[in-house]
Amino acid sequence: MKIHEYQAKELLRRYNVPTPRGEVAYTADEAKAVAEKLGGRVVVKAQIHAGGRGKGGGVKLGDGPDEARELASKILGMTLVTHQTGPEGRLVKRVLVEETLPIAREIYLGVTLDRALGKPVFMASTAGGMEIEEVAAKDPDLILKEIIEPGVGLAGYQARRLAFKLKIEGDAFKPAVAAMQALAKAYDEVDATLIEINPFVITEDGRAVALDAKLDVDDNALFRHSDIVKLRDLEEEEPLETEAIDHGLNYIKLDGNVGCMVNGAGLAMATMDIIQYAGGMPANFLDVGGGANADQIKNGFRIILSDPNVKAILINIFGGILRVDVLAEGVIAAAKELDISVPIVLRLEGTKVNEGRKLLEDSGMNFTVAPDMKEAAETVVALAKGQ
Numbered sequence: 001m002k003i004h005e006y007q008a009k010e011l012l013r014r015y016n017v018p019t020p021r022g023e024v025a026y027t028a029d030e031a032k033a034v035a036e037k038l039g040g041r042v043v044v045k046a047q048i049h050a051g052g053r054g055k056g057g058g059v060k061l062g063d064g065p066d067e068a069r070e071l072a073s074k075i076l077g078m079t080l081v082t083h084q085t086g087p088e089g090r091l092v093k094r095v096l097v098e099e100t101l102p103i104a105r106e107i108y109l110g111v112t113l114d115r116a117l118g119k120p121v122f123m124a125s126t127a128g129g130m131e132i133e134e135v136a137a138k139d140p141d142l143i144l145k146e147i148i149e150p151g152v153g154l155a156g157y158q159a160r161r162l163a164f165k166l167k168i169e170g171d172a173f174k175p176a177v178a179a180m181q182a183l184a185k186a187y188d189e190v191d192a193t194l195i196e197i198n199p200f201v202i203t204e205d206g207r208a209v210a211l212d213a214k215l216d217v218d219d220n221a222l223f224r225h226s227d228i229v230k231l232r233d234l235e236e237e238e239p240l241e242t243e244a245i246d247h248g249l250n251y252i253k254l255d256g257n258v259g260c261m262v263n264g265a266g267l268a269m270a271t272m273d274i275i276q277y278a279g280g281m282p283a284n285f286l287d288v289g290g291g292a293n294a295d296q297i298k299n300g301f302r303i304i305l306s307d308p309n310v311k312a313i314l315i316n317i318f319g320g321i322l323r324v325d326v327l328a329e330g331v332i333a334a335a336k337e338l339d340i341s342v343p344i345v346l347r348l349e350g351t352k353v354n355e356g357r358k359l360l361e362d363s364g365m366n367f368t369v370a371p372d373m374k375e376a377a378e379t380v381v382a383l384a385k386g387q
Helices: 005-014 028-038 065-075 132-138 156-165 170-189 219-224 239-246 265-277 294-305 324-338 353-361 373-384
Strands: 022-025 041-046 059-063 095-099 103-114 119-125 143-147 192-203 208-210 214-217 250-253 258-262 284-287 312-319 344-350 367-370
Touching (some): 022 028, 028 065, 059 065, 103 170, 119 132, 119 170, 132 143, 143 156, 170 192, 258 294, 258 373, 265 312, 284 294, 294 324, 312 373, 324 353, 344 353, 344 373, 353 367
Antiparallel strands (some): 022 095, 103 119, 103 192, 192 208, 250 284
């Protein structure tokens, strides 16, 4: 689950991570009032679930309350397009108004999971303010890493080692070390999947401050964090993905034209790969789970077909807990009820597979049952292209 920058900073302040003074505003007048409280120069920052806001025109500096109001009036209500929003952009409904700081240096800090090691990793780089993916591609040696032992956290010596390598000196050294350890603790205790501070700044007067903040929380751990669940902004999420969650489905919208319905995340990934190998592009990731019922199958179809780009559907099921004949009955019922007109290709294996295939063949509907994944992918891609 993603949250806004201002919400991430509120969480991090609980762990004593230093952040600039500031407040969120929903109107231009509120932005002016916040600027009056802060005094002096301020920065007005669009709040959407995407990076690259500055390049898209969503971050502006203002000299005083009147200019803060003017800037907020321009940013609020704009459709902000960045490299992470896609061409459709995101509507800005709130801004963060913060004090400006005398920045001497910009540093990147981040905490995420290293899946190869099975442990969290703390990352740091002197290339703060830049896209970390760009830094990793051009000069990976600029990225410093410390492995975090679960149950231990980022040890003091590890944080100090990072600070030395980042060439943090003087009055900023101790607060920077403390902030790194606090970030690692926050990552663990809020069940985050990612924390990024870009940039983490060293000021001319020797302070260490998180100037920006990105924090994503593991959906599977939200039952432990009722306070964080309240921060969810459904308007920033893909509506179909939100609806899928309500039906117990895992759905992610993609840019292709081949709809996918699969049981099991690994099989779903393999299905998307083989569609691309066959020359097509998947329109979605949809995992109905191991024990899907008829209602979930119907809702899965409805969600897939809500995407107007879908020209054909591939159902790839290995029946274990989910019997193939039960799936077939659900597919037939859903196709009739929803009046599905796009071609449907099925690759079926597992428990009661022969019974399931016979049900589909006897249904009198336009189903294509393929013998294996390769033929299923080639068939659905050709159908999606109208061939």
